[in-house]
Amino acid sequence: MTQKYALAILGGTGNEGPGLALRWAHAGYKVIIGSRKADKAQRVAGEVNAKLGQDLVTGMANEDAAQACDIAVLTIPYAAQNALLDALKPLLQGKILVNVNVALKPPKVARVYIPEAGSSTEQAQALLGPEVRVVAAFQNVGAHALGDLDHPVECDVLICGDDKAAKAIAIEMAEAIGTRGIDAGPLQNAVAVESLTSILIGINIRYKVPGSGIRITGLPPA
Numbered sequence: 352m353t354q355k356y357a358l359a360i361l362g363g364t365g366n367e368g369p370g371l372a373l374r375w376a377h378a379g380y381k382v383i384i385g386s387r388k389a390d391k392a393q394r395v396a397g398e399v400n401a402k403l404g405q406d407l408v409t410g411m412a413n414e415d416a417a418q419a420c421d422i423a424v425l426t427i428p429y430a431a432q433n434a435l436l437d438a439l440k441p442l443l444q445g446k447i448l449v450n451v452n453v454a455l456k457p458p459k460v461a462r463v464y465i466p467e468a469g470s471s472t473e474q475a476q477a478l479l480g481p482e483v484r485v486v487a488a489f490q491n492v493g494a495h496a497l498g499d500l501d502h503p504v505e506c507d508v509l510i511c512g513d514d515k516a517a518k519a520i521a522i523e524m525a526e527a528i529g530t531r532g533i534d535a536g537p538l539q540n541a542v543a544v545e546s547l548t549s550i551l552i553g554i555n556i557r558y559k560v561p562g563s564g565i566r567i568t569g570l571p572p573a
């Protein structure tokens with residue numbers, strides 16, 4: 352059995368965070384939902400626990416969650432990313448940050464936006480410094496797919512990063528939610544993965560579907 356890490360989902364109270372919390376807690380990870388407000392985090396953790404039928408997920412202020420975790424997962428709007436990571440930088444040193452954030456430029460979120468840093472993920476790595484191992488993952492997994500344990504998550508997860516061990520952990524986290532985690536190369540490639548999210552948002556709008564996703568063909572069976 353692989354080691355199950357303590358995960359803190361920073362900003363885990365929104366669309367994407369609770370579904371990830373649900374799936375990871377169900378798979379045996381210790382999960383903390385983080386928020387700017389501890390009471391909001393506790394309320395959302397309670398909602399996730401109600402779905403699980405067990406009190407597995409806890410809620411804390413982002414700072415306490417970042418302190419308590421082995422691995423932090425970032426799920427906040429891109430525009431708020433720098434300020435939160437700047438505040439949490441000392442607490443994240445030596446840890447892994449799984450970046451689910453996507454560089455989007457509202458209101459045209461169905462158009463690819465490439466920030467100066469290359470991607471949200473490279474921006475996070477540059478801000479946090481080399482002692483935090485940042486990986487890009489789950490950026491193409493829509494919130495809609497995550498919230499119901501009776502329905503499998505029908506997509507692959509592309510994972511980019513410069514640290515092989517951190518990527519292997521993110522691949523395990525993808526497998527834990529029932530998806531296939533695929534090593535998609537170095538952190539520099541996160542720009543392509545994040546860009547795909549804008550394409551998927553546009554597909555959802557044009558085809559009137561709640562959550563299109565991606566699959567890679569041509570690989571040996573998982």
Ligand SMILES: NC(=O)c1ccc[n+]([C@@H]2O[C@H](COP(=O)([O-])OP(=O)(O)OC[C@H]3O[C@@H](n4cnc5c(N)ncnc54)[C@H](OP(=O)(O)O)[C@@H]3O)[C@@H](O)[C@H]2O)c1
Pocket residue numbers: 362363364365366367368385386387388391392425426427428429431435451452453454455489490491492493494495548
């Ligand atoms: N939604 C999806 O389907 C999806 C799929 C893949 C990737 N993503 C990416 O994942 C990230 C989160 O998406 P989401 O839809 O979950 O976002 P969201 O619901 O709009 O926001 C998530 C949480 O971010 C926190 N937040 C909002 N403004 C903040 C600020 N100024 N400073 C600090 N925290 C703030 C809030 O938590 P508190 O108020 O509790 O602090 C909020 O509940 C985005 O970068 C998005 O592009 C989303």
